Amino acid sequence: MPDAPPSQPAFLTLSGISKRYAGVRALEGVDFACERGKIHAVLGENGAGKSTLIKIIAGVVQPDTGTMRLGGSDVSFATPSAANAAGVVCIFQELSLMPDLSVADNISIASPPRRFGLIDARAQRRRAEQLLAEIGCEDVNPLMRMRDLPLSRRQVVEIAKALGKKPQLLILDEATSALTSADVEKVYAMLARLKAEGVAILYISHRMHEVEALADRASVFRNGRHIETFDKGRRSTADIVQLMIGRDIAAQYPRKPARGSPKPVLAIDHLSWDKRLDRISLRIGAGEIVGLGGLDGQGQKSLLLALFGVLRGVSGQVTVEGREVRPGSPAAAKSVGIALVPEDRKTEGLMLPMSIADNLVIASLDAISRGPLVDRAREADAIKRAIARLQIKIGAPGDAVATLSGGNQQKVVLAKWLMTNPRIILLNDPTRGIDVGTKQELYRLMRELADQGAAILFYSTDYDELIGCCDRVAIMYDGRIVRELQGDELTETNIIASALNIDAATPGAVGAAHA
């Protein structure tokens, strides 16, 4: 690939960096460099390896192979604090703040100002005020506890905390995702100042217009590989999207049956919640698989939780087979025929120490009980049928579910819900961390369930999967559904364009990049 020639010696250089997690490739032979006084954007789809790259630079994880040079000498960071000491500071997507401590405490947590060996509360407060003023957010009171601040202010504090460490290399990982547009402007001004002072800045963002406005240079990653690095203005947005998609061999998906317009099983109208869901309207018919697409964290998970009765203060209307429902708890959602395969199967999906059998029947105990007692014969029969239907590979039903592989665990979660005979199945990224073979079994099963009349709402971070499995895909951005794609429109280019909200045709697109 023709990389842009460096205009000055690189500040940070990575050579041949590889990293695997439990055999899954996250980064493969990555060479990468960035310079002082430059804002360098890192681009790529979900799972392209950006996060792993940052974690390696920031000392959170160690690479399997490869070397890292910083300012002319070899370095390897065993911990985040070692990286901090070398001037490498990262603002992570998952906030690293302590909710019960005050803003001032959090900003100075690693090295508070001291007097007579004790923390000088006043100096610490002044320092917090100063740093917050540097970003232009004087409205945050340093006495407040983090837990009492809204997400956007917490992110401001996270940035102030990073600034306080006097970074030489500052990494922002989606650091502006929760900020208001006024705050984003302030952060831009701060970044421009740091850049002028010669700080090297790595900027990870899914917002293309941000990247176009800010970055001097950009690198595209795909499937754990560094694809290309280019200077500002050398590539069009369309080129960048193409680079991000690449040409990978698609997995095998079950054939989609041609269908008319089925009557809706689930109808959602103007569903809103806590500024994170904004007037969502969506219809899913019997036998339909509808995908939820978009970048991570645009409200897809909240939508599933809202439908499953987990969230409080949801407004709008949800109709199941013509009857308006308002589930106030997962138990209530279950009773109207809704099932959810949750985000984290280890904590929300399964009771890991309990047996496979117990986990399978836990949601449908009513159906196999006589009065207060579980009918052991019916239970054993139901378990046998579920294991056979989903082809779950197990030793004995009495084994702890924790002994199963990730794919088989996910099958147990799904089987548990199938035993309740749901009419609506909500899936939250069910194939994450699962091997290809099991993935295909899950795809086949989804189609089978749809053919039997279920309505399926399927959130996935894998665009390929959405295209292969879904009859229709609703793309979310910033809590709204910005576009529904179906038939020929259902292409990776369209999905990414809508997900980045750079499609000029999208009604109400915020900050469309090529105005």
Add this chain to the structure above:
Amino acid sequence: MLDDIAIRIRQNIGLVTAVLLFSILYLLYNLAHPKGFSSAVLVQNGDEIFALAMLAMAQTVPVLASGLDLSVGAVMTMVGCFASYLLTGVAGGTPLHLEIFGLHVGLGTFPGGVGGILLGIVVCLATGALAGFVNGCVVVYGRIQPIIATLATGAIYIGIALFLRPTPGGKIDEDLNWALTNSLGDFAATLHIFDDGAASWFAPVAWIPVPFVLLVLIALLVWVPFRRSVLGRAVYAVGSAEGAAYMSGLPIERAKIAAFTLAGFFAGCGGLFLAIQTSSGNADIPQAGAYTLNSIASVVIGGTSLLGGTGSAIGSIFGAMVLRVISFFFRIFDIAPLLQPLFEGLILLAAVSIGALGVLRVKNTLELFR
């Protein structure tokens, strides 16, 4: 400025509630008491409150780091048994010996007199801190959950106490007992300072009970500096979000060990005072258990979250005082002592319910289970 005060009150609502609750209850108590608002009543109350207040402080520190310490009562009892040998104050010193499997092992003579008493106090407090340090090491290096680790070590400490004092006994210097369990005036008179406590400038403070003075001194000289140290901050951080504390490069292991060591020290202070107050050592197992459970109740009433991260030892002191004042009430109203646990339970429930009101504001119910 007013904003800041409002924020501080809101953040310390548990402490404020405990202080108000105590103030109201104690005012009512003194109004109802025939000799209310007198130094004598205050002295008696101070003696009854001190040990539990120390144990409440002890319990607070591990709880802030989100771990319970079930051994505080045991440490208190063990230190009390040590004190009953070391604080005799006999002029010629006290000969110490061990008897193991029928073998007599002489340990020499522990010095007597004022010097001996001071040394004895230091040894007792060091013993408490050491016991806490051991707890901390078991938790951190043994990677055992605090609740079970301290259940085990607590049994060991009780065992040592029983070994030292199979039956209640021993002796504490009488002057020491008198000086520490009465008013400042009596303290001065015993030590022959300030004209035996009769100096005119001393009169305005002579009525203050010594245990209250000790309590304030320990809080100011030990707790406040700890809270403002980096290690103390790390204890709060560990209880708030251990992962974030690690990512911020805080010394989380040292913080946990420090938390348990400080707990041992505070529990030792309580044991020392209890021994001085009763002039004996007593390996009383039910008493150790009751003190441990009451220390947890005090912590909760004082506004410290059992999940860790928020609260303070000062709040726990008031929590302990609230618990004790309730029992004072039973005395003056002559209510059957058997009813006392029932009322204590109701008060505890009411106090804890205030703290649970925040649950109503949660918008994502899944967060309740994290």
